[in-house]
Amino acid sequence: MGKIEKGITIISPSYTKPGLLLKGFRFPFLTGAQIAACASQYPYRIMDENIELLDWEKIENSDLVAISLMTVNAPRAYRIADQTRAMGIPVVLGGSHASMLPREAIQHADAVVIGEAEQTWPKLLRDFEHNNLQKFYKNEHLIDPATIPFPRRDLLSDKYNFSAMQLTRGCPYNCYFCSVSRLFGKKYRTRPITHILEELKQIISQEKISWWRKGMGKVWKELKKPVVIFLDDNIFGRPSYAKELFRKLIPFKFLWGSQSTMNIGQDEEALELAAESGCRALFIGLESINPTTLKEMGKNQNKTEFYEQTIQKLHKYGISVITAFIFGADSDSKEVFKRTVDFAKRIKADLAQFTILTPLPGTKLMEIWEKAKRIISKDWSLYDFGRPVAKPLNMTIEELEKGTQWAWKKFYSLESMLIKRFPLNDWQWMKNFQTSPQTALLRLLFYGGANRVFRKQIKRHLAFQESQS
Ligand code: B12
């Protein structure tokens, strides 16, 4: 410990087998860039093991190593931390898993940061330089979003497919399987729109558009527009803010995607503004088609009677929908798989994610299942949402695992992709094509490309899971 001269290395450990992720799944490690921005005067390098192998020579040549971990990559993070400390380099751990289980994390680290870094990271580095590193660092209060500095994107690899940005923190809901409101509070905190526009200006001016997109963009303008993903849990958490934001995004002429709750579908003005500002895809956690299951999950904001209408409305505005479903709740029986896949196909979800209900540390679900002694494994590497780690109530463990795998395969089968959900087979798409052919064609391109990538990724992932079991 002492002076920081050689630099700080920030690492995102692999959350799956290295090399397993296809190009389309490369999300920028914005967390690393954000941490560096919190104390920008120090020298940094960022390594994302999800896109390239770790450079151990550079790790060895660091004054300090900081690692961000979720639950699924905690074992990998701990191995990296142990190996780094064995070389005599101090390690700091942070992120969702370390924040929920700091006492576990400290066994592999010199310090653990609980929660957001904006206040604690500069203090930790000052303490480090004064040989006074504490074991735990925790914010006194939630960070005022107006004080969040722009991430140091200059430190990120250029291997990512798109740019990412965070506009809000926190979530007013408390779904029993989710850790977001426990991690970032129930208050929905929004960054000032002026800051967002300024940051966006920087991103767009630096965005590198590939030669083929530039070329094709001469005739198909949508293709040459920069793409930004807003890594928010709910872009529509406060409708008035969202609408004001969308309005101000329009002049930027870029394309964006994010996550939203389904209430956006009930607000025609918001949909119109979102589409006009460049929104082309939204990820929506429908979770279940059974109201009893939604109640069990505490997901009271989802109303099954509006599911189909919401998807139709989004499609009307040329916005693709990635729906997410969860299997394994107590009210789920083994009929849930077929019923859900049929439903997702019928409502013409462009993409769908099927995961197994997983009790993340710090969630209400973990509390309930621990009390009921239903957890069968605390090997965190299995917490990838594709493997059962607790006993389901109305089916066997094997039925849950095989049923989920069946859902993925069925939804992404060629037959399902081409016949049942092909946008050309969709009257709304035909209508869109007449009024706005470029946007409609983009949805078709997204549909074809994303489904192809998902099909391939699923095959790889299932083979990997098989090889491990
Ligand atoms: C973007 C994202 C992803 C991206 C990751 C991109 C990347 N390269 O980082 C992708 C899409 C790949 C992803 C995948 C998954 N994700 Co995810 N994801 C998120 C999301 C929406 C935003 C994270 C983010 O980038 N925020 C922006 C940055 C700037 O903020 P931040 O990460 O919070 O970092 C701040 C602080 O937390 C802190 N900090 C964080 N790490 C560290 C480390 C140190 C050392 C320090 C000092 C500080 C610090 O400092 C930052 C500044 O304040 C969060 C939800 C959320 N609100 O956090 C879920 C979240 C992190 N994901 C989660 C999960 C469960 C998953 C999956 C396992 C499940 C799934 N199927 O979706 C998969 C894993 C991959 C797999 N095996 O399939 C959970 C993790 C909970 C847990 N205990 O594990 C979260 C919290 C959502 C939830 N529902 O609870 N995810």
Ligand code: SF4
């Ligand atoms: S699942 Fe979504 S709506 Fe529910 S608590 Fe988590 S972030 Fe909020």
